[in-house]
């Protein structure tokens with residue numbers, strides 16, 4: 001079944017489920033992408049720093065799907081922040097992808113100490129106005145940076161892609177997103193499997209006859225997020241797509257909400273500045 005779409009605040013929409021290309025080997029990215037698209041995925045989440053944008057683009061062409069049926073995301077890396085550098089980085093990404101536009105361009109990390117994210121955001125606005133990115137957003141931004149770019153440019157990001165999983169549910173950031181019409185997109189949605197064995201996940205898996213991974217991905221769907229799990233195995237890709245013919249009950253959602261410990265798998269965005 002094809003995933004439902006979420007409305008973006010710029011009039012466009014985004015599939016609620018996609019697949020991620022982080023750490024997908026360069027040599028197999030095209031085949032993994034084509035396989036995922038043939039199975040029914042319609043969103044491919046990539047980034048310049050993943051080093052596999054050429055395979056991402058090639059996989060889209062190999063899938064045989066019309067370009068407009070695939071939602072393509074890439075991201076501007078930290079070392080490319082700043083107005084002119086970002087314009088150049090986006091053109092380089094498009095060249096590697098072999099595309100004339102992406103559906104979503106994100107600032108990968110805010111890097112608050114570099115303090116270039118505002119100029120970087122202005123470049124994304126320019127790229128959107130020029131049609132090189134149909135929608136623009138950010139990743140790993142927190143309230144202060146979101147507030148600042150909205151106040152300074154009047155342009156609200158369509159998406160904030162952040163780490164969300166049962167152990168790190170980010171309720172206050174998600175409430176900020178809801179107030180501003182920003183779609184939350186969950187990265188590392190499976191949380192390195194750390195919640196698979198918990199009682200709420202096991203109980204929901206037993207009742208629904210689904211795997212712990214499917215229960216957790218379904219939880220992301222029901223909190224209203226867009227979610228981008230990664231699997232390089234065809235069986236895993238199939239499993240992670242199979243989320244739309246069952247639902248978690250309110251009691252199961254409430255039980256999973258108790259798993260929030262505020263613990264990250266990835267880096268703290270307030271401090272992460274790696275080039």
Ligand code: NAD
Nearest residue numbers: 020021022045139187188189190191213228229230231236
């Ligand atoms: P993920 O939560 O998708 O987990 C991937 C791991 O879980 C892999 O080891 C995979 O083999 C395993 N897995 C996948 N499906 C499974 C299943 N059904 N059952 C059991 N195990 C399963 O983690 P991720 O790759 O870190 O995140 C997903 C995507 O998010 C990335 O590929 C990337 O596109 C994006 N991402 C973005 C950022 C960012 O800063 N914006 C950071 C990290 C990841």
